[in-house]
Amino acid sequence: MYSNMIQSAKDQIAELTRSAYAAAVEAGALPAGVETPVAVEIPKDAANGDYTTTFCLAAAKAMKKSPREVAQILAGRMRFEDTYFTGVEIAGPGFLNFRLGEKWYAEVLSDVLTLCAAYGRGNALEGKKYMVEFVSANPTGPMHMGNARGGVLGDTLASVFEMNGAKVWREFYVNDAGNQIEKFAKSIEARYLQLIQGEDAVEFPEDGYQGDDIRDLAAAFREQYGDNYVNCDVAKRHADMARFGLDRNIPKMKSDLARYGIEFDQWFLESSLYESGAVEEAMAILTERGYTYEKDGALWLKTAQIMRERLRGEGKSDEQIDKLDLKDDVLRRANGFYTYFASDIAYHRNKFATRGFDKVINVWGADHHGHVARLKGAMDAVGLDGDKLDIVLMQLVKLVRDGETVRMSKRTGKSISLSDLLDEIPVDACRWFFNTKPDTQMEFDLDLAVREDSENPVYYVQYAHARIRSLISALGEDGYTLKDEVDVALANSEQERELIKALAAFPEEVRMAARDYDPSYINRYLVSLAATFHRFYNACRIKGEADDVIAVRLALAEATDRVIDNGLDILGVSAPEKM
RNA sequence: GCCCUCGUAGCUCAGCUGGAUAGAGCGUCCGCCUCCUAAGCGGAAGGCCACGCGUUCGAAUCGCGUCGAGGGUGCCA
Numbered sequence: 001m002y003s004n005m006i007q008s009a010k011d012q013i014a015e016l017t018r019s020a021y022a023a024a025v026e027a028g029a030l031p032a033g034v035e036t037p038v039a040v041e042i043p044k045d046a047a048n049g050d051y052t053t054t055f056c057l058a059a060a061k062a063m064k065k066s067p068r069e070v071a072q073i074l075a076g077r078m079r080f081e082d083t084y085f086t087g088v089e090i091a092g093p094g095f096l097n098f099r100l101g102e103k104w105y106a107e108v109l110s111d112v113l114t115l116c117a118a119y120g121r122g123n124a125l126e127g128k129k130y131m132v133e134f135v136s137a138n139p140t141g142p143m144h145m146g147n148a149r150g151g152v153l154g155d156t157l158a159s160v161f162e163m164n165g166a167k168v169w170r171e172f173y174v175n176d177a178g179n180q181i182e183k184f185a186k187s188i189e190a191r192y193l194q195l196i197q198g199e200d201a202v203e204f205p206e207d208g209y210q211g212d213d214i215r216d217l218a219a220a221f222r223e224q225y226g227d228n229y230v231n232c233d234v235a236k237r238h239a240d241m242a243r244f245g246l247d248r249n250i251p252k253m254k255s256d257l258a259r260y261g262i263e264f265d266q267w268f269l270e271s272s273l274y275e276s277g278a279v280e281e282a283m284a285i286l287t288e289r290g291y292t293y294e295k296d297g298a299l300w301l302k303t304a305q306i307m308r309e310r311l312r313g314e315g316k317s318d319e320q321i322d323k324l325d326l327k328d329d330v331l332r333r334a335n336g337f338y339t340y341f342a343s344d345i346a347y348h349r350n351k352f353a354t355r356g357f358d359k360v361i362n363v364w365g366a367d368h369h370g371h372v373a374r375l376k377g378a379m380d381a382v383g384l385d386g387d388k389l390d391i392v393l394m395q396l397v398k399l400v401r402d403g404e405t406v407r408m409s410k411r412t413g414k415s416i417s418l419s420d421l422l423d424e425i426p427v428d429a430c431r432w433f434f435n436t437k438p439d440t441q442m443e444f445d446l447d448l449a450v451r452e453d454s455e456n457p458v459y460y461v462q463y464a465h466a467r468i469r470s471l472i473s474a475l476g477e478d479g480y481t482l483k484d485e486v487d488v489a490l491a492n493s494e495q496e497r498e499l500i501k502a503l504a505a506f507p508e509e510v511r512m513a514a515r516d517y518d519p520s521y522i523n524r525y526l527v528s529l530a531a532t533f534h535r536f537y538n539a540c541r542i543k544g545e546a547d548d549v550i551a552v553r554l555a556l557a558e559a560t561d562r563v564i565d566n567g568l569d570i571l572g573v574s575a576p577e578k579m
Numbered sequence: 580g581c582c583c584u585c586g587u588a589g590c591u592c593a594g595c596u597g598g599a600u601a602g603a604g605c606g607u608c609c610g611c612c613u614c615c616u617a618a619g620c621g622g623a624a625g626g627c628c629a630c631g632c633g634u635u636c637g638a639a640u641c642g643c644g645u646c647g648a649g650g651g652u653g654c655c656a
């Protein structure tokens with residue numbers, strides 16, 4: 001059961017317009033064969049109707065008449081019985097403006113109250129198996145602001161897909177293999193030996209991880225194993241130290257993310273791809289398909305050729321492609337180790353070929369953008385469809401306090417980690433603020449996020465919810481509860497009509513958030529819904545009115561509350577009863 | 580050099596597949612509680628939509644170019 005009353009209204013106008021055109025052709029008033037699509041919009045100014053179509057402006061030329069003439073002819077042939085509309089008027093250069101009738105308002109209200117928690121759901125992605133892979137932070141150290149933003153964004157995006165009917169899998173890819181793990185092990189090793197033999201006796205690797213967290217791991221390792229690893233096989237020492245570090249870091253990441261309300265269906269280990277032979281297998285397929293070659297002792301992927309094929313498919317000319325200066329990529333280094341790219345190909349092949357996802361969305365930091373096209377191309381090269389993989393790139397987060405950029409934590413003097421942030425900012429505010437449009441650089445105002453007042457949009461929305469709860473309970477004490485039947489015609493003030501229209505918009509916002517991979521539609525919508533409610537609350541009293549007026553206004557308040565609840569639920573922000 | 584993202588009010592940002600006088604919040608100024616939560620509401624001021632050319636009935640929106648900001652440019656992940 002779904003409801004999208006905006007879409008329903010638009011569909012009706014398109015239908016009304018098309019049949020009016022057909023009738024006009026029949027009568028010989030307009031030429032046949034004009035296929036201009038009927039675009040339906042909601043005018044910014046309600047004075048121009050509740051809905052409008054620009055069909056006459058767009059089709060006039062092909063019909064060899066002025067837009068207003070076309071409008072005249074069509075308007076005269078529209079029948080509004082059993083539609084949501086009361087009539088049509090011609091305006092401006094040739095707009096057809098339609099006015100909603102009671103039927104539409106009544107259906108919106110009853111849909112919200114009937115569907116309850118399901119109101120807002122859509123079927124655009126019905127039956128689709130989606131994966132959202134996000135955060136996937138390097139397990140060699142603490143997570144940073146970018147991971148926090150990615151975590152919230154990915155989690156909310158996943159919820160948005162679910163609301164549109166998809167079956168969604170949330171996944172964290174753990175880079176527990178390869179070069180950086182070796183570096184991780186060597187860093188712990190150096191700190192461990194330094195603890196025992198003195199700082200100066202052991203040189204710290206030049207490209208090692210400098211953070212205190214590595215020192216802590218080394219100390220903990222020593223506490224557990226004493227000096228046993230001083231004279232030990234180096235390979236074993238590295239392996240055991242890496243294992244030790246990961247076994248501490250990964251649970252920490254899980255618990256840090258859990259503080260943000262983020263839970264994954266799976267933590268997928270990169271190492272498992274090596275253990276299962278999936279990397280070898282993917283490389284074999286690429287080789288078999290003729291996309292690899294060996295040079296300088298390394299195994300290379302013919303990225304330039306693959307990308308050329310892909311870009312040609314997108315309609316790019318050879319000249320444009322030449323300018324890109326495409327280069328091939330190393331899959332297996334001369335030292336015998338596979339690159340990250342190689343395991344990533346195996347990983348994404350696993351997502352599609354082994355696990356059968358229809359669509360995979362990866363949330364990445366914008367600094368990875370150079371990798372996007374290559375990975376899509378590599379999917380083509382292993383015989384899959386790179387277009388099933390979409391990457392959401394997020395720009396960086398800039399923390400601001402007192403109008404100045406903050407790079408370091410006050411407390412630790414280090415770059416601010418995801419858990420540091422939560423020590424300072426409530427989780428609701430974090431989830432709200434990080435859920436911004438991914439492709440814009442984000443300024444996170446620490447002063448604003450902690451403010452518990454009207455300047456903070458989280459509280460503005462939560463306040464609307466709390467206000468409604470208290471209103472409803474006050475009415476309940478007077479014996480007024482939600483009725484099955486109310487007369488929407490009594491809710492005919494401007495504020496009431498606007499509120500119902502706002503309620504009707506929710507499913508459409510949920511749909512667009514999924515379409516554009518941008519869950520911040522929900523944030524903006526909720527602020528606007530809350531504002532519409534506050535205006536209604538101010539203009540329309542409830543207590544003390546006639547019983548049937550109380551009934552319909554109470555229903556409006558209930559419905560608004562329901563929608564705010566559903567919206568906040570998608571965002572993972574709480575909806576307090578009292579504030 | 581080349582590629583990606585961005586440039587809209589003092590600040591943070593909306594503006595959907597081109598549509599009617601360019602929107603919101605914050606900040607500034609002026610009002611509104613004997614009455615359901617004033618964490619609210621109403622009003623005022625504030626814009627060459629970076630700039631130029633083009634496409635069209637119509638451009639903040641699409642195309643090309645210039646300038647500016649951030650990111651990337653791969654045997655790192």
